[in-house]
Amino acid sequence: MSKIPQNPEVIVVGAGTAGLSAATALLAAGIETVVLEAAAHTGxxxxxxxxxxxxxxxxxxxxxxxxxxNPLARLAEQRGAVLHKAPWLWSHVHTEGYDLTSDEVLAYRGYQEAMWLAINNRGAETPDTTTAAAMPDGPFKTSATCSIPQMMAGDADLVSAADVYNYADAKGDWLVGGGLGAFIQDLHPGIPTQLNCPVSKIDYNGTGVEVTTPQGVLKAKHLILTVSTGVLAxxxxEFVPALPIQKQDAVEMLPNGLLNKVGIEFDPAWCDATQGQIADYHTGDDAFCSLLFGFFETSIATGFLAGRFGEALEKEGVGAATDYCLQGLRTVFGNDVTKYVLRTDETNWSTNALTxxxxxYSKPGGAGARKVLAETxxxxxxxxxxxxxxxxxxxxxxxFLSGQQAAERVIATRVGASATLTRLKI
Ligand SMILES: Cc1cc2nc3c(=O)[nH]c(=O)nc-3n(C[C@H](O)[C@H](O)[C@H](O)COP(=O)(O)OP(=O)(O)OC[C@H]3O[C@@H](n4cnc5c(N)ncnc54)[C@H](O)[C@@H]3O)c2cc1C
Structure with missing residues (x-):
């Protein structure tokens, strides 16, 4: 970390990807910037x-x-990062007491593709509706509905189809050797960052901004705010004055949904699933997880739990999400599989106070709220x-892009200010 300037021109709140990319762009433009991060680490x-x-x-x-x-994919290529480009495909599906045959698994893959196409097509129409209302009929509809929160972090009956339509999707998902978090860190060295520094108040009553933290009050001309909509909601x-009602409405329309992960490391002697395979496990209602095998071409699998069900398991307590994934593994691969599990760990993003x-995700009718949230x-x-x-x-x-764009807006405001002064002088 670099030295913290006492009178920065710009304060960036949050040292996640957006905050780091904003600070990097500002520093490159010669603008004194400090990042305030509530956690003990960046990322x-x-x-x-x-x-x-x-x-x-x-x-x-x-x-x-x-x-x-994806601009980060270009940067990863330029930097010679190790890239894992293999596609991920379903190899096993257990749906409410029944293991699909291999032909049925192929049909399940086909339904998944048709489902996203139907949601996108419906999302292009008005008025907006939920993704659940846009799902085509088919034998796999119930289980596939439970897979929606794995992508959107919100349940199918809550998520806007228009927001799905707006998303710029293209084929190809890569993993970066060493981890994406580590790659993002390496991309943003030397940023003056104050860790363990939660911002509790942003006062923009007078000129500039005044920010309250446990370490004291800091002033700057501009502030870039990168915290999640969960934290904003x-x-x-505290904002002084309060955020305008349109901003508050935008936050309300864009809840911070949930996707949790369970990491499961196997003894390499276990070879029943390989890199790129997915097993979906659905036990009824919204009880569902996806297990993805061979992360970074190792013997680590990741279980994904999302939406209401993920939240219920997180609330139930440590180990509940892991138990569900292990139950899924035993059901799909037989009871012996857990003998090969060396270690596990799980995330808890919904109770993490900093996220x-x-x-x-957007509620129906809320896809336009993203633009309102972005307004200066x-x-x-x-x-x-x-x-x-x-x-x-x-x-x-x-x-990453949002941080760069916010930095560009700060720079444009400064240019605008000097242009106005020049015109006034004339
Ligand atoms: C389980 C999971 C899987 C995901 N999978 C993918 C994936 O495979 N690919 C992908 O592209 N995206 C994925 N995402 C989404 C992606 O990680 C996020 O969209 C992205 O990291 C968000 O970055 P951000 O900078 O907007 O926010 P954040 O990373 O949340 O940054 C905001 C920062 O603000 C800090 N903060 C909060 N409150 C305060 C305060 N009061 N004062 C100061 N600092 C504060 C936080 O600690 C945080 O560091 C996934 C996310 C999760 C959780």
Whole structure:
């Protein structure tokens, strides 16, 4: 970390991907900037754990999605990063007491493709509706409905079809060797960051901004705010004056949904599933997990639990999500499989006070709220973070781009200010 400037021109709140990319762009433009981060580490929702397992485990974001449209994928290529490009496909599906045959698994894959196409088509129409209302009929509809929160972090009956339509999707999801969180860290060295520094108040009454933290009050001309919509909705940060009602409505329309991970490391002697395979496990209602095998071409699998069910398990207590995944493993591969499990760990993003969820989804009718959330307030408070991005929300590259765009808006405001002064002089 670099030295913390006492009178920065810009304060960035949050050292996740958006905050780091905003600060990097500002510093490159010669603008004195400080990042205030509540946690004891940087990275936010994109952080690599290198100690729990024998290989890196991304506790949050791990894939570079839509690689042809993803600037981080270009950067990873330029930097010679090790890239794991193998596609992920369903090999096993257990649905409410029944194991699909291999032909049925193929049909399940086909239904998944048709389902996203139907949701996208419906999302292009008005008025907006839920993804659940846009699902085509078919034998796999019930289980596939439970897989929606695995992508959107919100349940199918809560999520806007228009927001899905707006998302810029393209084929290709890559993993970066060493973990995506570690890659993002390496991309943003030397940023003056104050850790363990939760911002509790942002005052933009006078000129500039005044920020209250346990370490004291800091002033700056501009502020870039990158915290999640979960944190914004919680009231953990007081705004003086209060955020305009349109902003508050936008936050309300963009809840921070939930995707949790359970890391499961196997003895390499267990070879019943290989890199790129997915097993879906559905036991009724919204009880569902997906198990993805061979992360970073190792013997680490990740279980994904999302939406209401993920939240219920997280509330139930430590180990509940892991138990459900292990139950799924035993059901799909036989009771012996758990003998090969060396270690496990699970995330708890919905109760993490610094995120209060994993990533944002839009309620029906709320897809336009992302633009409102991104709007600058009084030419002083600039908003960034994944939720502000209409086409790349819920992603690491969206957060990265949002930080750069907020920095560009700060720079444009400064240019605008000097241009105005010049005109006044004339
Ligand atoms: C389980 C999971 C899996 C995911 N998978 C993928 C994936 O494979 N690919 C992908 O592209 N995306 C994925 N995502 C989404 C991606 O990780 C996020 O969209 C992205 O990391 C968000 O970055 P951000 O900078 O917008 O927010 P954050 O990373 O949340 O950054 C905000 C920062 O603000 C800090 N903060 C909060 N409150 C305060 C305060 N009061 N004062 C100061 N600081 C504060 C937080 O600690 C945090 O560091 C996943 C997310 C999760 C949780």
């Amino acid at each position: 936010g929702r994109c952080v690599t754990d290198t100690t729990t397992f024998s290989a890196p485990f991304d506790r949050g974001g791990s894939w570079l999605h839509s690689v042809s449209l 919680s009231g953990a940060i 209060l969820g994993s990533y944002s 307030l009084d030419e002083r408070i600039f908003f960034a973070g994944e939720a502000t991005m209409t086409e790349t929300y819920a992603t690491v590259h969206g957060a």
